[in-house]
Amino acid sequence: MKVAFILNGRNREFEVSPEEYLLETLRSHHITSVKNGCNESTCGVCTVLLDGKPVLSCSVLTARIEGQEVTTVEGIQKEVEHISDYFGDEGADQCGFCNSGLALTIHALKKEIKDPSEEDIKNYIVGNLCRCSGYQSQLKAIKRYLEDHK
Amino acid sequence: MLRVPITTESHQALFGGPQMRIVKHKTPSIDGKGIMMGRPAYSDDLADPNALIIKILRSPHAFAKIKSIDTTQAKELNGVEIVLTYQDVPKRSFTRAGQGYPEPSPHDKFVLDEYVRFVGDEVACVAAISEKIAVQALNLIKVEYEVLEPVLDFEKAYENQSVIHPEEGILEMFPIGFLPKKNVAASYEMNVGNVDDVLKSCDVVIEESFYTQAQAHAMMEPHTVNARIDFQNRLVLYTSTQTPFHVRRILSQTLDVPLSRIRVIKPRVGGGFGGKQALHGEMFAALVTLKTGKPSKINYTRSEVFESSYTRHPMRIDVKLGADKDGTLKAIDCYILSDTGAYGEHALTVFMVAGSKVLPLYNKVDAVRFAGQVVYTNHVSAGAFRGYGAIQGNFAIESAVDMLCAKLDMDPILFRQKNMILEGETSPIFAIMGEGTEGTAMNMESCKLDFCVKRGLELSHWKDIYPRKEIKDSKVKAVGMAIAMQGSGIPYIDMGAATIKLNDDGFYNLMVGATDIGQGSDTILAQIAAEELMTTVDKVIVYSSDSDLTPFDTGAYASSTTYVSGNAVLNAAKIMKNMLLEEAANALKVELKYVEFDGFTFKAKDQEISFRDLANRLYYNEDQKQLTATGSYVGTKSPPPFMAGFITIELDKETGEYDILDYVSVVDCGTPINPKLAQGQVEGGIVQGIGMAAYEDVQYSSKGSLLSNGFLNYHIPTTKNIHKLTTEFAESYEESGPFGAKSVGEIGIDTPPAALANAVYNATGVRIKTLPITPQKIYEGIQKLKQKEISNEAK
Numbered sequence: 053m054k055v056a057f058i059l060n061g062r063n064r065e066f067e068v069s070p071e072e073y074l075l076e077t078l079r080s081h082h083i084t085s086v087k088n089g090c091n092e093s094t095c096g097v098c099t100v101l102l103d104g105k106p107v108l109s110c111s112v113l114t115a116r117i118e119g120q121e122v123t124t125v126e127g128i129q130k131e132v133e134h135i136s137d138y139f140g141d142e143g144a145d146q147c148g149f150c151n152s153g154l155a156l157t158i159h160a161l162k163k164e165i166k167d168p169s170e171e172d173i174k175n176y177i178v179g180n181l182c183r184c185s186g187y188q189s190q191l192k193a194i195k196r197y198l199e200d201h202k
Numbered sequence: 203m204l205r206v207p208i209t210t211e212s213h214q215a216l217f218g219g220p221q222m223r224i225v226k227h228k229t230p231s232i233d234g235k236g237i238m239m240g241r242p243a244y245s246d247d248l249a250d251p252n253a254l255i256i257k258i259l260r261s262p263h264a265f266a267k268i269k270s271i272d273t274t275q276a277k278e279l280n281g282v283e284i285v286l287t288y289q290d291v292p293k294r295s296f297t298r299a300g301q302g303y304p305e306p307s308p309h310d311k312f313v314l315d316e317y318v319r320f321v322g323d324e325v326a327c328v329a330a331i332s333e334k335i336a337v338q339a340l341n342l343i344k345v346e347y348e349v350l351e352p353v354l355d356f357e358k359a360y361e362n363q364s365v366i367h368p369e370e371g372i373l374e375m376f377p378i379g380f381l382p383k384k385n386v387a388a389s390y391e392m393n394v395g396n397v398d399d400v401l402k403s404c405d406v407v408i409e410e411s412f413y414t415q416a417q418a419h420a421m422m423e424p425h426t427v428n429a430r431i432d433f434q435n436r437l438v439l440y441t442s443t444q445t446p447f448h449v450r451r452i453l454s455q456t457l458d459v460p461l462s463r464i465r466v467i468k469p470r471v472g473g474g475f476g477g478k479q480a481l482h483g484e485m486f487a488a489l490v491t492l493k494t495g496k497p498s499k500i501n502y503t504r505s506e507v508f509e510s511s512y513t514r515h516p517m518r519i520d521v522k523l524g525a526d527k528d529g530t531l532k533a534i535d536c537y538i539l540s541d542t543g544a545y546g547e548h549a550l551t552v553f554m555v556a557g558s559k560v561l562p563l564y565n566k567v568d569a570v571r572f573a574g575q576v577v578y579t580n581h582v583s584a585g586a587f588r589g590y591g592a593i594q595g596n597f598a599i600e601s602a603v604d605m606l607c608a609k610l611d612m613d614p615i616l617f618r619q620k621n622m623i624l625e626g627e628t629s630p631i632f633a634i635m636g637e638g639t640e641g642t643a644m645n646m647e648s649c650k651l652d653f654c655v656k657r658g659l660e661l662s663h664w665k666d667i668y669p670r671k672e673i674k675d676s677k678v679k680a681v682g683m684a685i686a687m688q689g690s691g692i693p694y695i696d697m698g699a700a701t702i703k704l705n706d707d708g709f710y711n712l713m714v715g716a717t718d719i720g721q722g723s724d725t726i727l728a729q730i731a732a733e734e735l736m737t738t739v740d741k742v743i744v745y746s747s748d749s750d751l752t753p754f755d756t757g758a759y760a761s762s763t764t765y766v767s768g769n770a771v772l773n774a775a776k777i778m779k780n781m782l783l784e785e786a787a788n789a790l791k792v793e794l795k796y797v798e799f800d801g802f803t804f805k806a807k808d809q810e811i812s813f814r815d816l817a818n819r820l821y822y823n824e825d826q827k828q829l830t831a832t833g834s835y836v837g838t839k840s841p842p843p844f845m846a847g848f849i850t851i852e853l854d855k856e857t858g859e860y861d862i863l864d865y866v867s868v869v870d871c872g873t874p875i876n877p878k879l880a881q882g883q884v885e886g887g888i889v890q891g892i893g894m895a896a897y898e899d900v901q902y903s904s905k906g907s908l909l910s911n912g913f914l915n916y917h918i919p920t921t922k923n924i925h926k927l928t929t930e931f932a933e934s935y936e937e938s939g940p941f942g943a944k945s946v947g948e949i950g951i952d953t954p955p956a957a958l959a960n961a962v963y964n965a966t967g968v969r970i971k972t973l974p975i976t977p978q979k980i981y982e983g984i985q986k987l988k989q990k991e992i993s994n995e996a997k
Contacts (some may be wrong), residue, residue, distance in 0.1 A: 057778070084247035087472070089422050090504035094913035097422055121633025125240040136238040140230025145843025146886065147720025148237035149422040149472030155238050174921040181917060182421055183473050184720055187887035188927045 099153030110134035139172030205422035220708035224721035243470035252496035261318035264352035264906030304636025319544035322509035356541035387546030395569030404524030416900035423472020429501035445757030468747035476586030512585035537573035562629035600956030668962035682961025686952035691762030698767035699753035715755025716767035734775035736801030761945030773833025847953030858981030873942035887950020
């Protein structure tokens with residue numbers, strides 16, 4: 053079946069099977085920034101923005117997003133580059149497998165919550181698992197980024 | 203201005219002692235930005251779009267023999283390219299361990315076998331044009347099993363009626379105490395002095411047993427491999443590995459393909475922690491592509507990562523400590539039973555490290571015995587995992603030390619300060635125990651453990667809290683601590699090499715075999731090169747881990763990269779710098795001794811030539827030639843990093859529930875080449891160690907199938923579990939390391955289990971000796987103590 057949606061600002065049409073999830077659709081069309089970490093909605097590395105809200109692309113049926121807007125890091129490169137400067141400064145990037153998904157979650161957090169507390173940030177990104185950093189450097193980077201980009 | 207030759211020593215003198223421009227300064231990861239921005243980097247991002255999809259049929263039984271296997275229907279399914287069973291693959295035993303050669307792990311694995319030894323073991327391999335078809339094909343394979351009685355309790359494995367490896371053709375590469383007919387993968391014993399005699403003479407002796415559980419690596423990127431045949435008719439693998447050169451060798455040896463026909467490329471790796479030291483998937487991708495000539499790929503599902511890769515070795519550790527009344531520790535007796543699961547990967551070495559990287563902490567004892575066995579069970583195979591035995595041994599010894607102190611009525615800090623290893627000292631254990639072989643004698647040229655303890659006491663506000671402080675109602679705050687050591691590579695075995703290539707316009711390529719798996723080694727190796735070449739990190743373009751294009755390196759394990767590979771880079775950079783000075787002397791037509799270099803300009807008397815002009819001259823104008831320098835390094839010792847870890851908890855005595863308020867780490871890793879990345883290594887290790895200490899637990903059903911096979915039933919720490927981490931580095935300089943560095947990749951993980959157990963004891967009087975330390979265990983302990991009090995009062 054054909055599904056049309058907006059991918060990173062452009063109207064796109066994809067031929068998909070009814071049971072195909074968005075993660076597979078994107079990766080099979082070379083949007084490899086969206087990672088497959090568990091394929092069962094538990095790790096956060098496949099995060100994309102659907103109409104601006106972070107969702108796990110492994111649990112979104114492509115057939116169900118007709119007309120909606122999908123954003124990956126390719127769609128907000130400038131902002132992701134800014135976020136990455138803060139991560140670099142805090143030594144918060146290690147293996148990086150979770151980072152593109154996390155960057156999208158941070159982008160959504162910035163839009164959704166004004167002046168978030170540390171607890172707000174922790175709650176917002178709790179679904180973006182990271183096995184490398186121990187989270188503290190990530191939290192420092194995110195706090196500083198949000199502070200500087202009010 | 204410097205006179206030639208510029209040495210590290212003169213460099214230090216110039217910058218006032220070990221002052222450096224690039225090393226020990228903040229440098230962002232060279233690849234962090236591109237990765238976050240989503241550029242293709244990981245194995246699966248680089249797979250051939252037409253790759254056949256490989257799926258593995260896995261055993262539903264913990265132990266069984268395949269009576270018959272019928273693949274007819276699967277092969278007939280439209281879209282299926284190939285189906286492989288044990289009848290189709292070479293019958294040559296190997297080990298997936300991913301170690302140097304000959305390996306200290308038994309060769310007890312076949313690519314596919316007629317026996318299956320755990321739920322999730324490989325039965326057959328299917329490659330098809332889509333995942334859907336491959337999965338359909340798996341369901342069409344008919345297997346008849348003779349179900350055998352599994353061994354699921356490692357304390358009953360030795361000489362069990364069920365022999366897990368009854369087959370022919372398995373072997374040890376050198377004596378490791380391999381007794382497969384008795385379910386023993388490895389065994390070992392060593393003695394310093396006579397432990398029994400010394401223990402008899404001690405005023406106080408404690409004897410305790412500790413249990414450590416299996417932990418899952420749970421790196422975010424699952425095991426992922428893709429293969430293709432290139433236009434030179436060679437097999438090319440992109441694989442998420444920690445050991446690309448070992449992968450190439452093991453593929454060649456096992457599949458009987460010449461080494462020269464295989465290229466292994468390690469692209470970006472999404473975390474490893476030891477789990478990707480081994481081969482998981484490489485054999486199947488290589489076989490399918492060799493047999494079909496077509497590109498293929500295998501991506502482990504998350505449940506396959508849990509069920510069919512590796513765990514940490516669970517252990518029972520029996521400890522006897524003997525001391526005199528004045529608090530002098532005199533003897534340590536340690537017996538370990540380790541569970542290696544279905545295959546003996548890292549069986550001997552992980553077990554030995556539980557002794558060799560823990561026992562020397564208390565180097566003043568009169569006698570030490572360390573012995574034990576590593577047994578097979580029908581569990582998921584255990585393998586390398588950050589800490590590599592040291593975390594298990596540390597939990598036992600550092601818990602036992604606090605228990606001994608309680609019996610001696612002595613302050614555990616004073617006890618450690620009196621008995622622990624100090625700078626300039628040694629331990630006989632270094633010479634006796636290596637990793638699978640004899641060890642290497644060494645003195646602790648850099649050991650700031652005393653500082654680490656002192657500083658940790660301040661940072662944790664130990665004196666204000668120890669042992670506990672009542673907060674309100676049933677809540678108490680308490681502290682606990684432990685000390686730890688690790689190593690820096692395996693001496694005389696681990697070799698790293700680096701090649702530096704000068705380019706026109708004056709920048710370099712640094713080609714290293716060393717394997718960046720996310721820890722940042724590409725960045726810190728670039729810093730080491732930039733420091734020595736007096737340039738900046740952006741002028742050093744790193745390529746790592748391509749078996750065709752980069753020099754050799756044993757890989758990212760055993761805390762070796764900074765120390766071993768870093769020294770190789772430093773050696774290469776020194777050679778390159780001298781080449782440049784010689785070329786500058788040629789260009790300026792002066793004797794070498796007159797040339798001075800500041801990183802930008804070569805000067806001699808009143809002449810000068812910029813580095814950039816010199817580089818361009820070499821490629822376009824005069825004396826044309828390519829400058830390339832290769833350095834390599836093999837350690838002659840393994841200088842340990844040290845640390846002291848202090849935990850502060852708040853515990854509810856009504857429920858046993860607790861929160862970790864702060865974890866203070868004071869670490870001696872020599873010079874931290876990149877302080878922020880080193881801090882990331884420590885903190886990542888601490889949090890992984892907290893996971894093991896507090897809740898991570900690989901669980902099986904009574905039939906041996908894995909219950910904890912996803913992130914919903916195997917919890918790793920999230921942002922909600924971590925409150926505060928306080929990390930500092932001791933000023934320390936290891937002469938043998940690059941710019942004074944030792945390793946830092948593993949040391950962070952070692953202390954949390956013992957520190958937490960000690961804090962829980964300080965809070966409640968309950969001693970938890972079986973990991974993980976759950977609220978339920980604490981609650982039950984508190985209830986038992988209460989009952990004891992009541993019955994004592996009744997008496």
